[in-house]
Each structure stands twice: as C-alpha cells, then as structure tokens.
Amino acid sequence: MIYLVRMDVALPATMPESDATELKAREKRYAQELQRDGRWAELWRVVGEYANYSVFDVAGNDELHELLAGLPLFPYMRIQVTPLAAHPSRIAAEEDLAPGNP
Amino acid sequence: MIYLVRMDVALPATMPESDATELKAREKRYAQELQRDGRWAELWRVVGEYANYSVFDVAGNDELHELLAGLPLFPYMRIQVTPLAAHPSRIAAEEDLAPGNP
Amino acid sequence: MIYLVRMDVALPATMPESDATELKAREKRYAQELQRDGRWAELWRVVGEYANYSVFDVAGNDELHELLAGLPLFPYMRIQVTPLAAHPSRIAAEEDLAPGNP
Amino acid sequence: MIYLVRMDVALPATMPESDATELKAREKRYAQELQRDGRWAELWRVVGEYANYSVFDVAGNDELHELLAGLPLFPYMRIQVTPLAAHPSRIAAEEDLAPGNP
Amino acid sequence: MIYLVRMDVALPATMPESDATELKAREKRYAQELQRDGRWAELWRVVGEYANYSVFDVAGNDELHELLAGLPLFPYMRIQVTPLAAHPSRIAAEEDLAPGNP
Amino acid sequence: MIYLVRMDVALPATMPESDATELKAREKRYAQELQRDGRWAELWRVVGEYANYSVFDVAGNDELHELLAGLPLFPYMRIQVTPLAAHPSRIAAEEDLAPGNP
Amino acid sequence: MIYLVRMDVALPATMPESDATELKAREKRYAQELQRDGRWAELWRVVGEYANYSVFDVAGNDELHELLAGLPLFPYMRIQVTPLAAHPSRIAAEEDLAPGNP
Amino acid sequence: MIYLVRMDVALPATMPESDATELKAREKRYAQELQRDGRWAELWRVVGEYANYSVFDVAGNDELHELLAGLPLFPYMRIQVTPLAAHPSRIAAEEDLAPGNP
Amino acid sequence: MIYLVRMDVALPATMPESDATELKAREKRYAQELQRDGRWAELWRVVGEYANYSVFDVAGNDELHELLAGLPLFPYMRIQVTPLAAHPSRIAAEEDLAPGNP
Amino acid sequence: MIYLVRMDVALPATMPESDATELKAREKRYAQELQRDGRWAELWRVVGEYANYSVFDVAGNDELHELLAGLPLFPYMRIQVTPLAAHPSRIAAEEDLAPGNP
Structure with a gap:
C-alpha cells in the first residue's frame, strides 16, 4: 500500500551539537x-x-505508523501522511517493460 | 531533474458530459x-x-511548465509544483541492485 | 484498516430540485x-x-478510494481522508467484554 | 451525546524524561x-x-469539558472538538442486529 | 446546553429579488x-x-442540528458551531441578583 | 456597545506553579x-x-481595550475582538417580557 | 470611535456593464x-x-454597520472591520499644533 | 507615499522587566x-x-524600511506593510476645506 | 522603486474563446x-x-497601481504586491561591472 | 534555470550578540x-x-539546494522556493538591446 509522507525537521536550538550529530547518524x-x-x-x-x-x-x-514513530528524529518532526491509490491512467507495469515501448 | 506535482481537478458544473468524457480521454x-x-x-x-x-x-x-500547460485538463486544474533534490540518506542506485540486499 | 473521512457536500445552485432528490436517495x-x-x-x-x-x-x-469515488454525490463533495492506526492506550476488545468490567 | 475530538500532543523539549514517562502512564x-x-x-x-x-x-x-480538562496531558495538548448529530442515512441500531443482515 | 454559532449568508447572484425577499421573511x-x-x-x-x-x-x-438545518437560509449559509461550557470564573446567577450588587 | 471576545491562554512552560496560581486568582x-x-x-x-x-x-x-489590557493574564493571551451590532431579526426586549410570550 | 475597514470588491462576471457603471457612480x-x-x-x-x-x-x-450595509456595492464586497483605540505613544493633538513643532 | 503598517509585538518571556521597560521607553x-x-x-x-x-x-x-528596521522593538515584532494609492472616490483636499461643506 | 508582483489569472468559464484570445493579445x-x-x-x-x-x-x-489597474486582464486577476528595498548584502552595481569580477 | 526564493530569518532570542554578528558577516x-x-x-x-x-x-x-543549505543562516531561516519558467510575453533579450528601443 502506497503513502506519500512529508517530514519537516526542527531540532531545538538548545540541543548540543553532538546529540544532533548522533541523532542524524541513527x-x-x-x-x-x-x-x-x-x-x-x-x-x-x-x-x-x-x-x-x-x-x-x-x-x-x-x-506505517510503527515505522514513522520509530524514526530517531520523530520527536522533532512534523509529519503529514497522504494515502495514495492506483491511478486509472497509470500505464501497467507490464506495458512499461514490453518491447517496442520507448 | 525531479519535481513533485499535485493536480486537483475541478470541471465546471456546466460542462456537457460528452465534452468531459472527450477531455478525460485526451x-x-x-x-x-x-x-x-x-x-x-x-x-x-x-x-x-x-x-x-x-x-x-x-x-x-x-x-516541466511546457508539459503541464499542455495537459488537456490544465484550464480546470490547480497545480502545485515542489522541486526536489537528491537526499543524502538515499541509498545509491547501485547498492539497490547489489547482490546480498533483500 | 481504519480511516476517518470527512465529507462536505455542496450541490450547485443550478441543479434542479428533482435531480437533487434523486441523487440523495441513491x-x-x-x-x-x-x-x-x-x-x-x-x-x-x-x-x-x-x-x-x-x-x-x-x-x-x-x-477506500473505489468506495468514495463511487458515491453518487462524489462530484459535489470535498473529501478529506485521515488514515488511523491502533492506539496503545486503547483497551483490548476482549477486556471490553470481560466479566467484571463496568 | 456524541463528539469527535482531535488531540495533538507537544511536550516541551525541556521536560525531564522521567516526568514525561510518569505523565504518559497517568x-x-x-x-x-x-x-x-x-x-x-x-x-x-x-x-x-x-x-x-x-x-x-x-x-x-x-x-466533556470536565473530562478533557482532567487529562494529565491537557496542558500540553491542542484539542479540537466537533459536536456530532445522528445522520439520517445511518442504519438503525436494530436493523444492524436484525437476522438476515450481513 | 450552550453553543456559540456563527452564520455567514451568501445568496447566489442569480436568485430573483422576490425569492430572496420571501426567504428572508421566512x-x-x-x-x-x-x-x-x-x-x-x-x-x-x-x-x-x-x-x-x-x-x-x-x-x-x-x-441544535435540527434547528439549524431547518433555517430557510440554511442552503445558503456557512455555519460554524462552538460548544460552550460553564466557566469557573462566571459569577453565579443568584449572586447576580443578590441585593447589594451593582 | 456589544463585542464578542475570544481569549486563548498559553502560560509559558517555565512559569513557576505558584506564579500561575496567583495570576489566575487575580x-x-x-x-x-x-x-x-x-x-x-x-x-x-x-x-x-x-x-x-x-x-x-x-x-x-x-x-474595551483598557479592560482587556488590564487583564492579569493579558501578556499570555491571544485575544480576538469582533464588534457586534443590533440584528434586525432580534425580538425587541419589551416583546420578550410581554404577557403571553412563553 | 475609530475603525479600520478593508473592503474587497468582486462584481459577478454576469453583471451588465451599465449596471456596474451605475452602481459605481452611486x-x-x-x-x-x-x-x-x-x-x-x-x-x-x-x-x-x-x-x-x-x-x-x-x-x-x-x-458603522448601518453605514457599511448601506453601501451600494455592499452585496458584492467582503468587508473586514478592526476596532481601534487610542495609542499611548500617539502625540497629543494639541502638541501637533503647538508652535515650534515641525 | 502612503503605507499601512501593522505591527504585532511579542517580547520573549525571558526578557527582564527592566529591559522591557527601557525598550518601550525608547x-x-x-x-x-x-x-x-x-x-x-x-x-x-x-x-x-x-x-x-x-x-x-x-x-x-x-x-520606510529604514524607519521600521530602526524601531527599538523591531527584533520582537511581526510587521506587515501594505502600499496604498490615491482612491478615485477620495474628495479633494481643497473641497474638504471649501466653504459650504459641512 | 522596486516591487515584486504576483498575478494569478482566472478567466470565467463562460468567456467566449475569441474574447479570451483578444484579451490576451492586448x-x-x-x-x-x-x-x-x-x-x-x-x-x-x-x-x-x-x-x-x-x-x-x-x-x-x-x-504602480495605475499600471496594474490598466492591465487588460486586471478584472480577472488576483494580484499581490510586495514592496522591496535595497538589501545591505547586495553588491554594488559598479562592482558588478568592474574588471576582474567573474 | 531561474528560481524565486524567499528567506525569513529568525535568530533565537538566546543567541549571544557576538555569535549573531559573526554569523551575519559570514x-x-x-x-x-x-x-x-x-x-x-x-x-x-x-x-x-x-x-x-x-x-x-x-x-x-x-x-540550488546545495547553495541554500550552505547559507550560514540556513538553520535559522524559513525558505520558500518557487521554480520559474520563461514567460511568453517576455520581450527577447536581443530586442531589449536593439537600437531604437527606449
């Protein structure tokens, strides 16, 4: 199942540099x-x-919630989730790979 | 170059059904x-x-503008464009295909 | 899978009363x-x-999209979908029914 | 009487971990x-x-206000309340339980 | 039970003057x-x-919904409802009427 | 002259409990x-x-401004003021009290 | 008593030119x-x-409401009213006119 | 040249009272x-x-920018500037003062 | 004097194609x-x-207002004007053209 | 490729004056x-x-992202990027410079 997710990060100005570095590495x-x-x-x-x-x-x-809530930066992010569905004008996966298509 | 685009369609209530059908087919x-x-x-x-x-x-x-402005539904859509860049945490394409990755 | 959905209906002022009635019945x-x-x-x-x-x-x-797009009033509605997940403080269904609970 | 309530929690970055844990347990x-x-x-x-x-x-x-204002996390939440009423297209509770319904 | 309600009226430009007058009288x-x-x-x-x-x-x-949905102008209004509760700093009704108060 | 006023209070997380209590009492x-x-x-x-x-x-x-600016919580509130006028559909005060009205 | 008022005009596209002209003159x-x-x-x-x-x-x-509601363009305007009060840093009117001020 | 300017002040909760007083005096x-x-x-x-x-x-x-940026409270204000032009329905200054006008 | 201006055009769906073409040419x-x-x-x-x-x-x-209000598409546009000032980090025009600059 | 960028700066109230000065110089x-x-x-x-x-x-x-993310003030700015394209009514650069144009 497909979801579009936007994440905006805002680390508190008071977070020590080393904590931020370690958090970003994780x-x-x-x-x-x-x-x-x-x-x-x-x-x-x-x-x-x-x-x-x-x-x-x-x-x-x-x-999806479990994955997002597990992000090390989760407490410092605003997250917006948009559920997506198949689009009727989407070319079929097989067609994509068919010989003769550009 | 990558762009995220959201398109919201609103056909006028006065458009004849056949025009709408033809437009959507195009x-x-x-x-x-x-x-x-x-x-x-x-x-x-x-x-x-x-x-x-x-x-x-x-x-x-x-x-991108030329493609979007050429959409048959362009006059009836609200379009929002977000330019995207490579993300430093994106795994390289080659790694994606490397043996041993799930 | 659970989703919260809000639907706001706005019939065009030009829609004949009988059409509106028939649409609402469907x-x-x-x-x-x-x-x-x-x-x-x-x-x-x-x-x-x-x-x-x-x-x-x-x-x-x-x-969900198939169900919503099939609504007879779909062309006249603004729909907002919020995907929901299980909440860790939700009492389990069994507990709900267990003897001794009020 | 039915109300839809959305609660968004934002604990201050300065709250000690143990306080947060205790608050969430309550x-x-x-x-x-x-x-x-x-x-x-x-x-x-x-x-x-x-x-x-x-x-x-x-x-x-x-x-409702008394219950919400009593939430241990109340000082750290933004709460939005939407009063709800019976919907005319809601199937009656009895019908729900009637034999022969899926 | 107390509710604050804001109603914004927008009659369609195409409504005949006489219809508008009759509607407002009702x-x-x-x-x-x-x-x-x-x-x-x-x-x-x-x-x-x-x-x-x-x-x-x-x-x-x-x-409340029944009363509002019954308004003759209901189809032409945007309505926002805010449920209200007793405020702890509200002086009691009896005090209001007590002798000695201004 | 009548005004509708909405006040939203937000005490800083750093305010000592006793200060908050004293402020609220005032x-x-x-x-x-x-x-x-x-x-x-x-x-x-x-x-x-x-x-x-x-x-x-x-x-x-x-x-009105003098009264609102004098509120002990004024520095911690967002205040929105809406000036109100007499409504032509308001029943007259005398009618309200006239015999025969419920 | 002083009020700031913003008026945004939107004449319907269907209004005949002559009606618009006459309305604006009034x-x-x-x-x-x-x-x-x-x-x-x-x-x-x-x-x-x-x-x-x-x-x-x-x-x-x-x-103020009587004046604004009487505007010939009132039905075609969105109006926002902000009540204003005297500002403590405003120089007094007399000072304004006093000799020696620029 | 005329501009409408709105200034919203928000002093940080941590600013010492004396600093605030001195700033406001300036x-x-x-x-x-x-x-x-x-x-x-x-x-x-x-x-x-x-x-x-x-x-x-x-x-x-x-x-205008130079004046606003020089405000002692500038770092603590949100400022919105709206450029204004002469309005065609504005009565001329001379007419204002002409004998016979109320 | 410099201004940033954004113009959003929305021609009414009822405007004849030829009128739109003529308007855009003007x-x-x-x-x-x-x-x-x-x-x-x-x-x-x-x-x-x-x-x-x-x-x-x-x-x-x-x-600026005279120029914008004179636009043939003015009645069909939403226009937002932002007044701009010189920026202190802007390199001087002369430096721009000086020999030795890339 | 052309982009319009708006940057809003908000330095934290707790940043020492000297840090701010050094940051702005960079x-x-x-x-x-x-x-x-x-x-x-x-x-x-x-x-x-x-x-x-x-x-x-x-x-x-x-x-563009690389340049913006490298701004010394980047952590303290809200940045909005709008991609721009050539406008069909733009006079050609050569015409601009052609003799006989004002």
Missing part, C-alpha cells in the same frame, strides 16, 4: 535499512528546506 | 505518452479526491 | 449498503453543516 | 478508565503524528 | 419563534458583514 | 468585578480548550 | 457624502487590488 | 519623533492586542 | 510596452500555474 | 560570492521584515 541508518527492505520506496529532499518527501510501500496504516 | 492519452517516454515518472490517485500526486523527471523548469 | 441507498456490509463503520452528521464524519473499515487505500 | 490509566465506563467510546492514533482522534459519548458540553 | 419568522421559546438565546449582527453570531440554548447536539 | 477577581458592574456580560469556556468566549458591553473601543 | 456619491460629514475619515486604494482600506470615525458599532 | 521616543516630523502619520492601538495599525507617509520603500 | 502588447520603457523590469511564468511573478521599477505606489 | 560574504559568480542573480529586502526575496540562476534543483 536516522540515516534507520532510513537506509527501510530503503533496503523496500518499505521506504522513495526519498527526496525538498529544495531549500530541512524536509523530505518520501514514498512508503507498506502493509497498511498500522505498519 | 488527458489519459497525453499522460500515458509522457509516462512511456519516462518524463511522467510516477502517478498516484489521492484517496477520496479528484486529484493526483505525480513525479516528473525532466530537463528543468521550462520543460 | 446516496442513501449506497451508504446503507456499505454500512450493512460493515465497511462504512460509523456515520455522523457534523452539527450545523451539510457534512459528515465517517469511519471506514476497509482492506486498504485502493478499496 | 494519561493511559485515565484514558482506559473512561473507555471502560463507556464515555471515551473510540480512540485511534493519527498515522505519523503524536495525535489521536477520539469519539466521546457523554451527557453534554460541560461533562 | 428566516425572520423562524428566528423570532426560536427566540420566543428561548432556544435562540442571543442574536447579533457582525459589523460590516452579512453574518451573525448567535447563542443557542438547547437540549443537545441533535436538537 | 484574573478571576478581575473578571468577577467586571461581571458585577455589567461590562463583562457573558463568559463561557470553549469546550476542550484553555480559552473563553465572552461578551462585553462597554462604552466603546477605548474602554 | 457608490462614489455615497462615499463622498460620508467623507464630507467626517464619518468616512480616510480612504485609500490597496495597490494592485480592487480593494480599499478606510478609516471610519462614527458613534459606534451600530452606526 | 520605542515611544522614536515613535513620537517620527510623528512630529510627519512621517508616522497615524498610530492606533488594535483593540485587545499588543499591536498597532499605523500610516506612514515617506519618500518610498527604502525610507 | 495584455501581451501592454506588457511588452511596459517592458520596453523599463517599468516592467522582470517577468517570469510560475511553473505549472496560469500565473506570473514580475518585478516593477516605478516612481511609487500610485504609478 | 552570511554576507557567502551571499556576495554567489552574486559575483552570477548564481544569486537578484537580492532585495522585504520592506519591514527581516526577510529577502532573491532570484537564483543555477543549473537545477540539486545545485
């Missing part, structure tokens, strides 16, 4: 694990902002 | 052509809304 | 069918507004 | 008591957010 | 009936707007 | 004095929020 | 009468918009 | 100087808020 | 005249929208 | 370097605000 490892197992399907930086747009492909609402 | 053909040539990279329906989230992969701002 | 039959099969789990009127808050219990995003 | 006990006596009728997590949507079934406005 | 009679039986407790014009703030004193959510 | 005395002299005509709690809706009946804008 | 006469008697104290165009910011100096809320 | 002197030389043409308190609406009459954008 | 001629005389200094399309961001360099507020 | 040097190499094409102060509107001319989304 966040990165966490994000990469989920990318490797295919559940964090896309990850882009929003230009000019400490924010990302991501696509998750998970079993459903509960699994 | 929109679908146009969308599928751009998917086949790889520039309309992702296309999802927003659950419960006559709207989509799309990802475009184009040469830049001018090409 | 909407009611549709809503009641989905309530009977358990997928439209809750349905409340928002006080003072031509709007409802509903709870859907469906297989996932695609099924 | 919040959980309080929430479960109200669920057991039937006044906190539904409780869901909003996916990706430290927030919930809840349904309360209470005698009226004053009782 | 609205006035309806509003005055409810004032006389005490349920429409306060009614003020918002300065500079075709809008009012009202206070309703009714049995609860369902009765 | 606020209550102040509010009750103004109720007794008739200028703070109505006072309700907004359900679920540390906020109130109030009606003031004062000589005009300057007096 | 609006102008009305606005100039109120300026001459001193109640419409200031009148400026908002740069780039069919809108104005105005200052009214009237007896109070009721008189 | 702000007042600064405001009065600019009123005396005619550039800060109007100054009103927004009822119920620690905010003002002001009218500035200056040579242009650069001078 | 708009284009008007825009190009102002570009040639240097007052419409910059003109960009907002990607994906029937909108532009423009920079105007004019004598002041009154001239 | 920001200025950074901004001027980018202006000299032509990528930070325009830079204006928003009148009355600690904010700027800027125009960037860069290779694309990734380069």
